[in-house]
Amino acid sequence: MTMSEGMVLHPERHALHGITVIIDTPGSVTYIGRFDVEDERGMHLINVAIHDAESDGPTEDFIAQSRRFGVRVTRKHLVVPHEDVKTIQRLGAA
Amino acid sequence: MPYPEMMVKAMRDDVTRLGVKELRTVEQVDAELANPSGTQLIFINSVCGCAAGAARPALAMALSHSVVPDQVLTVFAGQDLDATARVRSYVSEYQPSSPSAILLRDGEVVHFVHRHMIEGQSPDAIAADLIAAFDRHCSPTMAA
Numbered sequence: 538m539t540m541s542e543g544m545v546l547h548p549e550r551h552a553l554h555g556i557t558v559i560i561d562t563p564g565s566v567t568y569i570g571r572f573d574v575e576d577e578r579g580m581h582l583i584n585v586a587i588h589d590a591e592s593d594g595p596t597e598d599f600i601a602q603s604r605r606f607g608v609r610v611t612r613k614h615l616v617v618p619h620e621d622v623k624t625i626q627r628l629g630a631a
Numbered sequence: 632m633p634y635p636e637m638m639v640k641a642m643r644d645d646v647t648r649l650g651v652k653e654l655r656t657v658e659q660v661d662a663e664l665a666n667p668s669g670t671q672l673i674f675i676n677s678v679c680g681c682a683a684g685a686a687r688p689a690l691a692m693a694l695s696h697s698v699v700p701d702q703v704l705t706v707f708a709g710q711d712l713d714a715t716a717r718v719r720s721y722v723s724e725y726q727p728s729s730p731s732a733i734l735l736r737d738g739e740v741v742h743f744v745h746r747h748m749i750e751g752q753s754p755d756a757i758a759a760d761l762i763a764a765f766d767r768h769c770s771p772t773m774a775a
Contacts, residue, residue, distance in 0.1 A: 554681070555679065555681035555682065556750045556751055557746065557747035604745075604747070605743075606724060606725050606726055606743075607726030607727070607743075607746075608728075627747075627750070627751065628747040629745075629747040629748050629749075629750055629751065629752070
C-alpha cells in the first residue's frame with residue numbers, strides 16, 4: 538500500500554458516515570457526534586456530546602466550544618429517533 | 632484495541648517518509664515536548680480511512696510549503712496508546728481527536744485542526760488551513 542490519498546474503507550455507508558454532525562431537536566437538547574448509520578430506529582451517533590439548553594446554558598456556546606476544543610464525549614453510542622431530528626449539519630461547516 | 636502492525640505500517644510510512652519524527656513511547660514524547668521552544672507541529676495519525684486518508688496527503692502538501700514549523704512530530708492514535716495519551720496530556724484543554732494536527736509555539740497551542748475540521752475536506756483544503764497557520768505562527772528564517 539502506498540500513500541492512502543482519498544482512501545475510503547467503507548464507501549457503501551451513508552453519505553454522512555464518519556462525519557461529526559450537530560443534531561438539533563424540537564426541544565432543548567442538541568447532540569454532537571459522529572454519524573454512523575441511519576436505520577428504522579433513527580440516526581446512530583458515536584462519541585456523542587449531549588447539551589440541554591435548559592440546564593447547560595446557550596446552545597451556541599456549546600457548539601462554539603465543541604468547534605474550538607473538540608467534542609466532549611459523554612456517550613459512546615446514541616440513537617436519535619427520526620422524529621427528534623429537527624436539523625442536522627456538519628460541525629465542521631462554516 | 633490496536634490493529635495488527637502490518638495493517639498500519641503503510642500509514643506510518645506515509646508520514647515518516649516526509650521526515651516527520653514518530654514518537655512511540657512516553658519517554659520519546661517527553662523528550663520533545665517537556666521543554667519546548669520554537670514551533671512544533673504534532674500530527675495525530677489515525678487508521679480511519681475517511682479522515683486520515685485526506686489528512687496524510689494534506690500534511691505532505693503543507694510540509695512542502697516555504698514556511699514550516701521548526702519541528703514536526705507524529706504519534707499514532709489507537710496504536711501507540713501511551714504515547715498518544717502523553718501528547719494529549721500536554722494539550723489537555725482540548726478533547727481527544729484523531730486524526731488531528733496541533734501547532735505549538737513555545738509549548739502553547741496556537742492552532743488545532745480537529746478531526747471535525749478534516750472530515751469531508753479535500754487534502755488541498757486541509758493543507759491550505761495548515762499553511763495559513765504556518766504563515767501566521769512560524770518564522771520563515773527558522774524554517775527547516
